[in-house]
Amino acid sequence: MTRAPRTPTALDSLLAGTLHYGTVMASAIIGLGVAMGLTGSGSGGRQLANLRAEDIVTAGIALFILLPVLRVVLMLISFLRERDYLLSVIAGVVLTIILLGFAVGSRMASAIAG
Amino acid sequence: MNSGLVAWLFTVSFGASALGGMLGMAGGIFIVPILALFGHLSIRTAIGASIVSVIACSCGSAAPLLRARLTNIRLAIVLETATTIGALSGVLVSNVIPTSYLFFLFAVVLWLSAQQMAARRGDPAVASPAPAGRWAAALRVDSSYPDRAMGHDLPYRVQRLPLGMLLMYGAGFISALLGIGSGVLKIPAMDTALRLPIKVSSATSNFMIGVTAAASAGAYFMRGDIVPAVAGPVALGSVAGAVVGARILMRLSNEGLRILFIVVLVVLGAQMFLQALGVQSLRPL
Numbered sequence: 517m518t519r520a521p522r523t524p525t526a527l528d529s530l531l532a533g534t535l536h537y538g539t540v541m542a543s544a545i546i547g548l549g550v551a552m553g554l555t556g557s558g559s560g561g562r563q564l565a566n567l568r569a570e571d572i573v574t575a576g577i578a579l580f581i582l583l584p585v586l587r588v589v590l591m592l593i594s595f596l597r598e599r600d601y602l603l604s605v606i607a608g609v610v611l612t613i614i615l616l617g618f619a620v621g622s623r624m625a626s627a628i629a630g
Numbered sequence: 631m632n633s634g635l636v637a638w639l640f641t642v643s644f645g646a647s648a649l650g651g652m653l654g655m656a657g658g659i660f661i662v663p664i665l666a667l668f669g670h671l672s673i674r675t676a677i678g679a680s681i682v683s684v685i686a687c688s689c690g691s692a693a694p695l696l697r698a699r700l701t702n703i704r705l706a707i708v709l710e711t712a713t714t715i716g717a718l719s720g721v722l723v724s725n726v727i728p729t730s731y732l733f734f735l736f737a738v739v740l741w742l743s744a745q746q747m748a749a750r751r752g753d754p755a756v757a758s759p760a761p762a763g764r765w766a767a768a769l770r771v772d773s774s775y776p777d778r779a780m781g782h783d784l785p786y787r788v789q790r791l792p793l794g795m796l797l798m799y800g801a802g803f804i805s806a807l808l809g810i811g812s813g814v815l816k817i818p819a820m821d822t823a824l825r826l827p828i829k830v831s832s833a834t835s836n837f838m839i840g841v842t843a844a845a846s847a848g849a850y851f852m853r854g855d856i857v858p859a860v861a862g863p864v865a866l867g868s869v870a871g872a873v874v875g876a877r878i879l880m881r882l883s884n885e886g887l888r889i890l891f892i893v894v895l896v897v898l899g900a901q902m903f904l905q906a907l908g909v910q911s912l913r914p915l
Contacts, residue, residue, distance in 0.1 A: 518655070524697050525840070532693035535840075539690040543869050546862045553631030553859070561732055570631065573862035580865060583689045584840035591707055602769065607707050610841065617845040621852030624640045624725055627889060630675040 527594045531587055538583040546576030585614055636863045639671070640854050643683060643867030644874075651691075651875020652887060656839065658684045658866055659743060662737065667905065671860060673732055676908030679861040681847045682797075683868035684811050688840030693877060698776070700833035702826075705771040705788060709834075710841050711793040715846035716802025724807050733906035736808055740899030745813045749875045765791040775830050786827055792818045794823040807844030811839045820906030 523545065526534075551574030592607035642664050647657035658680040665676035695701050724732075766788040768770055774785040788794075797819030806814035820831035850856050875887070 524699055525704065528696045528699065528701070532696040535689045535696075536693040539686065539869065541760040542686070543690075543866060546866055549858070550631065550636060550866065551864050554633050554636060558713060560805055569790070570858045573858040576860060577861055577865065578851065580685050580689070581851055583846055584685060584850075588710075588841060591703065594846075603704060603707065606711060610707060610710045610714055613711070613718060614841070614845045614848060617714070617718055618723055618848040618852050620718065621849030624849070624853045 524580060527591070529596075530590060534590060535587060538586070540557065542576050542579040542583065544576075545579060546573050548577060549573035585611070588614065633752060635859070639665075639679075639860060639863035640867040642669075642876070643864045644871040645685070645770075647687060647868040647884075648875040648878070651872045652878050655743075655813050656684050656687050657871060658741065658808075658810035659813075660894070660898070661864065662809050662869070663740070663902055665860075665864075666733075667898075667901050671843075673729055673735040674855050675857050675860055677724075678847075678850045678855040678857065680809035681806075681843050681850060682861045683864050683895030684805070684809070684843045685840050685847055686865045686869045687872045688811070688836055690872055692837055692840070695836065696820070696835035698833075700774050700775055700829050701837045702788075702830055702834045703837065704769065704770065704773070705824075706834050706838045706841075707793075708769055708771060709795065709798045710838055712798040713802035713838055714845040715840040716804075717806040717842050718849075719799075720803040720806025721846050723803075727807070730906045730908065732808070733902045735804075737899045737903035737906060739804065739808060739810070739812075739814055740895050740902060744895035744899065746814060746817060747888060747892050747895065761788055763789055763791055773830075775827060775889065778860075784827070786830065789825040790823045794819050797823055800844070800896040804841050805839070806849075809842070809846075832906050864905040875878075912913050 549569050552572065553569035588607055588611050592604060592611060595601075595604040595607055639650055643661055644659065646660035646664065650657035650660065661680045661683060662673070662676045665671045665679065666673045671679075687689070692701070696703075729745035766808070768891040769791075771791075772785070772787045774784075777784045801812040801819060804810070804815055816835045816838075817831075820826050823827075824831070826834070847856070849900055
């Protein structure tokens with residue numbers, strides 16, 4: 517029961533590249549924000565084009581959270597192109613559940629605020 | 631931002647993630663107790679920061695595993711339906727559960743992890759050729775992976791998918807509630823239920839952790855539980871630690887480290903248990 521070694525599929529490589537460069541980018545943004553927060557005077561730290569250090573860190577964190585979402589979107593597109601409708605539906609379900617998570621969180625936030 | 635706090639958060643996350651990475655686990659299981667017990671942050675702030683670092687570690691370490699063809703992405707997306715629904719349930723429960731219960735549950739998970747680490751993992755013995763599962767066949771999740779020692783691809787079949795899905799639901803639930811990668815439930819799911827080769831199960835579980843954590847992190851982000859001044863340095867430290875940990879993994883003999891880990895898990899579990907009972911076991915820093 518052996519098979520010839522196969523090379524990574526196009527999808528494997530696409531996901532690997534996306535996750536790798538996404539991690540580098542998100543880390544760099546958070547690093548910039550943290551550095552600004554540490555070097556500036558006062559409690560808020562330096563500002564960059566009206567953005568507070570904390571806003572930049574928040575943007576980096578948001579990018580990290582969106583990376584796996586992007587990964588599911590890429591998989592969904594790839595399954596649709598292969599006409600693999602069963603897996604496309606499954607990827608769509610996963611995407612819906614994640615977005616539901618965002619919705620549930622903001623409902624909770626407004627419940628706390630109200 | 632306070633430079634002392636930033637340095638402390640970075641160092642703790644770096645250490646937790648590097649040590650975790652050496653044994654192939656995420657650092658969240660150490661980060662949450664250390665932040666809550668020694669950093670005197672609220673456990674919800676610690677969980678919010680940790681869940682971001684779990685995503686960061688999963689995304690940061692995925693690329694080489696994908697390129698080595700160890701990650702089964704079809705199986706991952708199928709199992710992610712269960713882990714994300716579990717995560718969503720965890721988010722809903724986290725809204726109503728008292729803090730002391732979170733400490734107690736965390737203590738139990740730490741002790742179970744210690745027990746798991748004490749028992750060695752091996753490749754599950756599979757009757758060859760294994761019978762094809764009905765669900766696995768319909769979803770075409772059976773695959774093969776490159777075996778270095780034998781120099782060719784080894785095929786494998788995914789067994790007992792419904793049981794695996796059930797355990798994955800639990801893993802997603804615990805992951806969201808406690809802000810961890812939840813290997814404690816994923817390992818039995820992958821080894822005992824699905825019977826995957828160990829390299830495939832590690833790579834696939836690491837790949838799934840990011841999506842699972844995104845479902846709960848999205849909710850915590852919107853709810854305002856993710857404090858950037860804490861989560862930022864923790865994410866940076868975790869990514870750096872995971873890179874270093876993965877490098878060391880290839881060179882180090884793990885026996886001494888394993889025993890150290892078991893001791894740390896048991897001690898942290900005891901501290902979390904005392905905290906759950908309301909015993910102030912630690913002096914403030």
